[in-house]
Amino acid sequence: MTTCPRCRAQVVPNAHQCGYCGIALQMQPTVQAAPYPQQPWSAPAPPVAVPPERPRGDAMSVVIGVVAVVIVGSIILGGVWLVSEQSNDGDRVAPTSSPATTTAGYEDFSGVYEGVSSGVARVEVTLCEGSATGTAFLVAPDTMLTAYHVVKDATGITVNFDGTYHGATLVAFSPEDDVAVLQLDEAVEAAHVFSLATEVPNTGTRIAAIGYPLDAPKTLTEGTVSGKDREITVDGLVHSGLIQTDTAINPGNSGGPLVDLDGQVIGIADAGMLKAQGIGYVVPSGKATPYLEATPTEQPLATCY
Numbered sequence: 001m002t003t004c005p006r007c008r009a010q011v012v013p014n015a016h017q018c019g020y021c022g023i024a025l026q027m028q029p030t031v032q033a034a035p036y037p038q039q040p041w042s043a044p045a046p047p048v049a050v051p052p053e054r055p056r057g058d059a060m061s062v063v064i065g066v067v068a069v070v071i072v073g074s075i076i077l078g079g080v081w082l083v084s085e086q087s088n089d090g091d092r093v094a095p096t097s098s099p100a101t102t103t104a105g106y107e108d109f110s111g112v113y114e115g116v117s118s119g120v121a122r123v124e125v126t127l128c129e130g131s132a133t134g135t136a137f138l139v140a141p142d143t144m145l146t147a148y149h150v151v152k153d154a155t156g157i158t159v160n161f162d163g164t165y166h167g168a169t170l171v172a173f174s175p176e177d178d179v180a181v182l183q184l185d186e187a188v189e190a191a192h193v194f195s196l197a198t199e200v201p202n203t204g205t206r207i208a209a210i211g212y213p214l215d216a217p218k219t220l221t222e223g224t225v226s227g228k229d230r231e232i233t234v235d236g237l238v239h240s241g242l243i244q245t246d247t248a249i250n251p252g253n254s255g256g257p258l259v260d261l262d263g264q265v266i267g268i269a270d271a272g273m274l275k276a277q278g279i280g281y282v283v284p285s286g287k288a289t290p291y292l293e294a295t296p297t298e299q300p301l302a303t304c305y
Contacts, residue, residue, distance in 0.1 A: 105261055105262050106261050106262070106263060108261075109206075109208045109220060109222050109261070112208065112220075112259055112261060112263050113208075113210065113220045115192065115263055116192045116194065116210070116259065116263045117192070117210055117218060117220075118161075118162075118190070118191045118192045119137050119138040119191050119192030119193055119194055120135060120136075120137045120138075120210045120211065120218060120256060120257065121135070121136055121137070121138075121144070121159045121160055121161045121162075122134075122135060122159070122160040122212045122218075123135060123136045123146055123150055123151065123157065123158075123159055123160075123168075123182075123255060124157075124158045124159075124160055125150065125151055125154045125156070125157055125158075126154060126155045126156035126157075126158075127153055127154065127155060127302070128153070128155060128302060128304035132150070133212060133215050133252055134146060134147065134150030134151075134211075134212075134252060134253075134254045134255040134256075135150075135210075135211035135212050135252065135253060135254065135255045135256030135257075135269065136150075136159060136168075136182060136255050136256070137194050137210075137255075137256060137257040137265065138188060138191055138192065138193050138194060139193065139194055139196065139292060140193060141187035141188055141189070141191075141193060142183060142184045142186065142187040142188070143181065143182070143183060143184070143292070144159065144168070144181070144182040144184065145179065145180070145181060145182075145255070145257075145265075145268060145288050145292070146180050146182060146254075146255030146256075146268070147178050147179070147180065147254045147255035147268055147269065147270055147283070148173045148174060148175055148177075148178045148179055148180040149178055149234075149254065150180070150254050150255045151170055151173075151180050151182070152175075153302045154170070154301055154302060155301050155302050155303075155304060156301065157169070157170065157182065157301075159182065159184060161188060161191065162218070164188075166184045166185055166186060166188065167184070167185040168182040168183065168184050168185070169182065169183045169185075169298050169299075170182060170183075170298070170299040170301075171183045171296035171297055171298055171299065172291040172292075172294055172296060172297065172299075173291070173299065174287075174291060175237060176237065176238075176239070177239070177283060177287045177288075177291075178239060178268075178270055178283055179268065179283060179287060179288045179291055180255075180291075181288075181291050181292060181296070183296055183298075194257060194259075194263075194264070194265045195263075195264050195265070196264065196265050196285040196286070196288065196289065197260065197264040197265060197266045197285050197286075198286065199286075200225075200228050200243060200266070200267075200284050200286070201225050201243075201260060201266050202225065203224075203225050203226065203227055203228060204224055204225060205224060205225045205260065205266075206222065206223075206224055206260070206261060207222075207223060207224065207225060207245060207247060207258050207259065207260055207266055208220050208221060208222040208223070208247065208258065208259055209221050209223075209245075209247045209248070209249055209253055209256055209257070209258045209259075209269055210256055210257055210259065211252060211253035211254075211255075211256030211257075211269060212252045212253070212256070213248070213249075213250035213251070213252045213253050214250055214251060214252050215252050216252070221247050221248040221249075221253075222247065223245050223246040223247030223248065223278070224245065224246055224247070225243055225244070225245055225266075226244040226245050226246050226278070226279075227243070227244035228243055228244070229241055229242075230242045230243070230244045230281060232271060232281055234271065239270070239271075239281075239283075241284060241287065242270065242281045242282060242283060242284070243258075243266070243267050243281070243282040243283075243284055244279065244280070244281060244282075245258065245280050245281075245282055246278035246279070246280070247280060248278075248280070249269050249270075249271070249272045249280035249281075249282075250272065253269040254269055254270065254271075255268060255269060256268070256269045257269075258282050264285075265285045266282070266284070266285055267282035267283050267284045267285050268282060268283040268285065268288065269282060270282055270283045
């Protein structure tokens, strides 16, 4: 067999023309094939017939393809450039501030939890008959918010920060809004102090609850705002203007914060709908502001007879 010097196809010995590419052939000795990659044949090139002209459309396709590659390349490089600029901005050193008061956008709720969970504590309540637990969170080094129904009828209130205990006193509350303000017997050092969001987030906003569901260890559950301005009735008392969420809220979560990706508290865990999945209710943080601004007044504890 003879090897075509142009397309490297095997042709019949002494053939005058390649049956594959149509090139005129010169009488050549048979060339032994070499393993891939094959080096160019070193013999002088034979006269080459002019190949038929390709349709103009093929040439235009190649040109368009090259232009497309250039354009796409420009977009990719532009994207890399933009990312590089954003990365440089992110690398700038921001002024140092206390972790207890820092509020910044987190990438996800794992970052939120790491940044703010130190300000969430278990509320342990003594009752005339038995005991109960709930959740509370710091809004000042010695002040916490919780749900009123958590501390209602309490004969004693203790707040547990991961094994560090503080006595607490009820200084303001509202049964209608289900909000309670607790004063600690001493300030808590090196714990996160939450800020309260001034507006109710839009439906679909991602939020998360931090608390002690069913008396379990501190837990984060994530969901979204499902609706706004909801109303429920509990024990004959109407609670209105609530946020509805699909975030898991269980007994023990009551009084705990629901936070956004800035780490701000958008509301206080309040209630969950029985015989339903993903229907919970949250007291907007704005409802708690008036009770925080009022003059603290120690409220008497329940008396057992």
